[in-house]
Amino acid sequence: MKLVWSPERASKAYIDTVKSCELDLQQSGESELISALAGGWNAKMIVEACSHGGAGATSVGLAIAAHHTGGRYICMVPDESTRQDYLNAVNSAGVSPPPEVVVGPAEEAVAELVGIDFLLVDGRCKGFGRLIRLAKLSHRGAVLVCRRTVAGFRWGGVLGSTTRIVRSVELPVGEGLDIAYAAGNTNSGSTKSNRRWIKHVDQKSGEEHLIRG
Template sequence: MKLVWSPETASKAYIDTVKSCELIKESGVAEMVSAMAAGWNAKLVVETWSRGGSIATSIGLAVATHHTGGRHICIVPDEESKTEYTQSMIQSGHSSDPEILIGEPQEAVEGLEGIDFLVMDCRSDDFARILRVVKLGQRGAVLICKNANSRAASDFRWRSVLDGKSRIVRSVFLPVGEGLDITHVGAAGGSSGKGKGGGRRWIKHIDHESGEEYVIRK
């Protein structure tokens, strides 16, 4: 089994998120993330959040899991963050949707298995440590890093932080909001380019016109 894209579900989640975020004047990150989570039929959606952060992405993920019947978990660092987050979600009308875990993101993620949609913040020092311990779903996963413009492209490499344990199907940077850095990880058991064909290797190519990043096996 692998993640299978559903344009219809993605469209429904996108439209519902637009309606839910009408009062939040932001850049479309919530709608994009919601459509992706719903379109890939994500069953375990995990995000990180801290005080002062935008709540729009959480609204979008809550909408997406309504469409997929999935589980939405938000990891916050402390009780104060949980209180602020809960109050914001109540105001948005999605108070009962996410499960909230309190603690260090790395430790919280280690206790979860089968994550197939993960949203983090590039501005946080935790994102690399999270990716090194995350237990992704057997069907593959979609990983998103928000606010990617705050980190030079040359400093952020999915392959290095994933430590070679997952097969990257495709990576792309989207100039939405403060930048979304996205990678699609293949289903467990897929070819890693090792074994009998040990001479094969992965080569990264960046389209300088579109900004898209491709990983090609040679």
């Protein structure tokens, strides 16, 4: 099963984020878009990596999206100060119960999670490229978002060769968003492992041919 887009769920997550964060619909942007993406793709494992002081409206938006999808949302923060900022933001927005918060190196935390289908990473996080590479994505596919992107950022430069990006887009929203959709690998691994070389001998010429089976 692949990720399937739901316009209705995306719309609900979008509007609820606007209401909770008291945002202007005429000036909507980063947090609402991210919430709509996670909600619309029915993400079941939502993971966010925040930089120091980076928790805020986007975190509230993802918490709201997780509420609509019935998914799990984990916010990884580097220190206690950012954790408190995060809790203040979700409490002010009336998010209940509070989502999971992990304090410490995000690289260590993300390595323990399996089946991530929505990943949001702050480009100001230390070693954010390695963090993305360590993420164990869902076999259904995954939506990857990098905010506050740095110059020269490319998904191909941070992802391993086993992850195939179906499409990506860079948007001038907030301080810059890079969004990508990674294909699921349900069938690719087994197909590749079962293929083998078959030797065929032409009876007329005597030539040998190797055919990929």
